Each structure stands twice: as structure tokens, then as C-alpha cells.
Amino acid sequence: MLLIPCPNCGPRDETEFHYGGQAHVPYPENPSELTDTEWSRYLFYRENPKGIFAERWVHSTGCRQWFNMLRDTVSYDIKAIYPMGTPRPDSAGAPAAESGTASLAADSTTTGTDAPNIPGTSISHATAPEGATK
Amino acid sequence: MAETAASPTSAKTNAEKNLAARVSPARQLAEEFAAGSLAGTVEISEVPFLTMVGLRTLAGSAAAERLAGVTGGLPAGSGAVAGSGDVSVLWLGPAEFLVVAPTEAHESLGGDLIPALRDALGSDAGQVVDLSANRTTFELTGPRARAVLEKGCSLDLHPRVFKAGTAFSTEIANIPAILWKTGDESFRIFPRASFAEFLGRWLLDAMREYASPEVP
Numbered sequence: 001m002l003l004i005p006c007p008n009c010g011p012r013d014e015t016e017f018h019y020g021g022q023a024h025v026p027y028p029e030n031p032s033e034l035t036d037t038e039w040s041r042y043l044f045y046r047e048n049p050k051g052i053f054a055e056r057w058v059h060s061t062g063c064r065q066w067f068n069m070l071r072d073t074v075s076y077d078i079k080a081i082y083p084m085g086t087p088r089p090d091s092a093g094a095p096a097a098e099s100g101t102a103s104l105a106a107d108s109t110t111t112g113t114d115a116p117n118i119p120g121t122s123i124s125h126a127t128a129p130e131g132a133t134k
Numbered sequence: 135m136a137e138t139a140a141s142p143t144s145a146k147t148n149a150e151k152n153l154a155a156r157v158s159p160a161r162q163l164a165e166e167f168a169a170g171s172l173a174g175t176v177e178i179s180e181v182p183f184l185t186m187v188g189l190r191t192l193a194g195s196a197a198a199e200r201l202a203g204v205t206g207g208l209p210a211g212s213g214a215v216a217g218s219g220d221v222s223v224l225w226l227g228p229a230e231f232l233v234v235a236p237t238e239a240h241e242s243l244g245g246d247l248i249p250a251l252r253d254a255l256g257s258d259a260g261q262v263v264d265l266s267a268n269r270t271t272f273e274l275t276g277p278r279a280r281a282v283l284e285k286g287c288s289l290d291l292h293p294r295v296f297k298a299g300t301a302f303s304t305e306i307a308n309i310p311a312i313l314w315k316t317g318d319e320s321f322r323i324f325p326r327a328s329f330a331e332f333l334g335r336w337l338l339d340a341m342r343e344y345a346s347p348e349v350p
Binding site: 008009012016061062064065 | 211212226227228230288289302303304305308310
């Protein structure tokens with residue numbers, strides 16, 4: 001189970017939270033002008049990166065507030081917590097991030113060539129077993 | 135003359151009638167609570183019909199200050215409990231609070247807490263909502279109370295972390311509830327009314343090993 005550090009309440013079990021999907025998906029400026037394809041792209045198409053992913057969470061049985069989280073989908077490491085409405089931080093700010101992960105997160109993190117590097121970096125080796133056994 | 139003389143008594147009987155007609159959410163467990171408690175070890179009881187008011191107000195706003203004047207302060211952050219006298223305010227979120235007061239504070243029994251809060255909010259942005267029927271209150275006391283709760287609550291309940299006079303909205307036995315540590319060995323648990331029977335039976339089950347006669 002993840003131990004999620006709620007910005008208001010501190011670390012709590014994952015079961016107290018609900019997932020809100022990918023963060024930073026803007027509502028279209030003029031939805032009525034979109035084609036069906038574009039509208040379906042907005043509604044249904046989300047990134048599925050192997051690596052750092054920006055996603056929304058709500059502390060539903062606690063303070064009931066939404067927040068954004070950068071999470072590594074491979075190691076389940078939580079890299080950053082930041083408020084709704086703020087831009088995605090580059091994970092250079094994450095204290096645990098070594099050069100390999102940091103440079104990766106500065107990219108879009110969706111390119112296929114970058115993704116296989118993640119398990120190979122020393123950081124995920126050090127943290128993955130811990131996150132997996134929690 | 136006769137009418138004015140009769141009105142105070144009729145108001146009182148109305149209040150009594152209101153109270154007599156109410157059935158608390160865990161009333162059916164009262165006997166089992168008494169049987170499942172062991173004085174000096176762990177005891178459970180329902181404290182029915184506490185007056186609860188949901189407050190929503192932006193901290194620091196003028197309305198928040200007026201509301202704080204009525205309740206005796208608003209808590210500042212997670213876990214904090216403010217208030218004065220028998221009115222307590224629990225922190226539920228950055229702009230959400232729960233006022234807990236005795237039964238008599240309710241409007242239907244002649245109390246003036248809720249109208250006072252409503253007046254304090256005025257027409258400003260925010261909410262004052264009577265939530266007295268939303269939750270019921272369990273009181274779990276005794277040296278083993280923490281051990282009982284630890285079976286179903288993932289918060290760190292050790293006294294060095296969870297101090298008396300703090301309250302958290304969390305999960306107990308996988309259901310959402312508010313846990314308020316009112317004393318060193320006493321907890322108040324606020325489950326929603328529809329979860330009251332489940333949580334009451336769950337707590338009784340968790341208490342059984344401590345409240346049973348010792349097996350030699």
C-alpha cells in the first residue's frame with residue numbers, strides 16, 4: 001500500500017485517497033468547435049508512461065482536498081506533491097532524484113527510448129523493493 | 135393571561151417530546167455495549183444526539199472571525215480542536231470544521247448555538263449546516279481503548295504522536311470516521327449514522343479479547 005503524504009494531513013494510507021487520473025488535462029477552449037475526434041481525444045485519451053506520471057489525488061476520508069502528485073509508475077515512488085492549478089515541477093526538486101531520473105522527468109517522459117532506462121538507474125533499485133512491500 | 139402562562143411549559147414539553155421521539159442510530163446495541171464493556175479495561179457507550187454543526191468558511195476571513203467568536207476559536211490545522219466551554223470545533227479540512235456541542239444546544243431543545251452561528255455567518259460565503267443527525271458518537275475508554283482502535287485504524291495512535299485533545303478524520307475498520315482523543319485513555323468516534331451498527335459491532339468484537347474473563 002502507498003503511504004501518501006497529504007499536503008494538509010500528513011502521511012496517510014492509500015485507502016483514504018481516491019485517484020483522479022492524469023493531471024494537467026486542460027478543458028478545451030471552445031468544446032463546441034472540436035471535431036468528434038478531437039473531443040474523444042480530450043475525453044478518453046491519457047498518457048500511460050513508464051516512469052514519472054503527473055496525476056490527481058483527493059484525500060476523500062480526510063481533508064477532502066485535491067492535490068497533484070508526481071509518481072513513478074515503475075517504482076511507485078512519490079516524487080513530488082504540489083497544489084492543484086500549479087504547473088508541473090521538474091523533478092530536479094525531488095531530493096532523491098539522481099541525474100538519470102531528473103533528466104528523464106524534464107522530458108515528456110513518454111518517449112519509448114527513455115522509459116527502459118528507469119529500472120536501470122540506481123535510484124529505483126534502491127527504492128523499488130521498499131515501495132513494493134509497503 | 136392563561137396563554138402566556140402556558141407557553142413556557144408547552145415549549146418545554148415540546149422539547150421533551152422531541153427528545154423522547156428520537157431513536158439514536160446505535161440504540162439497538164445499548165445492551166450489548168453494556169455487556170461487552172469491562173470497567174477498568176475497556177468500555178464503550180453511545181453518546182446519542184450530540185449537536186453537530188458543519189462549518190465552511192475561509193480561514194482568516196471576516197466571517198471566520200465572527201464564527202470563531204461564537205464557538206471560541208477555530209482550529210488552525212490538521213488534528214487541532216478549538217472551542218470553549220462545552221463547545222468544541224474539530225478541524226476537518228482547510229475550510230471545513232465540525233462543531234460538537236451537547237444535546238441541549240440544539241435548536242429543537244431551545245438551544246441558541248445554531249442560530250448564533252447562522253447570524254455570525256450572515257450573508258457571507260460559507261455554510262452553517264445542522265449535521266446533528268449525520269453522525270452518532272461512540273465513547274471508547276479505558277487502558278485498552280488504544281489497542282482496540284489499533285486493530286482497525288492505520289493512524290499512529292501512540293500517545294507520543296496522538297495527543298489528547300486532537301481529532302483526525304480517518305478510517306476505522308475501513309469506514310470513514312472522525313477519531314477524537316478526548317483524554318489520555320478516552321476516545322470519541324464519530325461514524326455516520328448508517329455505519330453506527332457496523333462500527334459498534336466491530337468495536338465490540340475488537341474489545342472481546344480484553345473484556346472477556348481471563349482464560350487460565
